[in-house]
Amino acid sequence: MKKLSEDEIQEKLKDFDGWTYAKKAIHTSFQFENFKEAFTVMTRIAFEAEDQQHHPNWGNVYNQLEISLSTHDADGVTEKDFKMARAIEDIIEAGN
Incomplete structure (x- = not known):
């Protein structure tokens, strides 16, 4: 997968x-009502990440979720990261 330039x-x-x-x-990053809601969204994202074989680097403290995406094989950001970001956004929107 081709690494994207900073401009791209x-x-x-x-x-x-x-x-x-x-x-x-x-x-x-996202903020939720409580830990249960944050963890529920993380679980949904985990299933999607497994389907895409592209796993986020993330952290969770109570109701906060922080996510970072990069393609390690490309040593940077690729289309694969934006595909996963779009899926994450769709999951978040579906939960609202």
């Missing part, structure tokens, strides 16, 4: 509210 990444990020680019990855 910044252009694609225009379609993703709340996502940023830093340290060779795209990042976002």
Whole structure:
């Protein structure tokens, strides 16, 4: 998978509210009502990540979820990361 340039990444990020680019990855965070809601969304994302064979680097503290996506084989961000980011956004929207 081809690593995207910073310009390509910044252009694609225009379609993703709340996502940023830093340290060779795209990042976002979400806040939920409580831990149960956060963990439920993480579980849904985990199933999607397994289907795509592309797993996020993420952290969870109580109701906060932080996600970073990069393609390790490409040493940066690829289309694969944006595909996973779109799936994450769809999961979040479906939960609201």
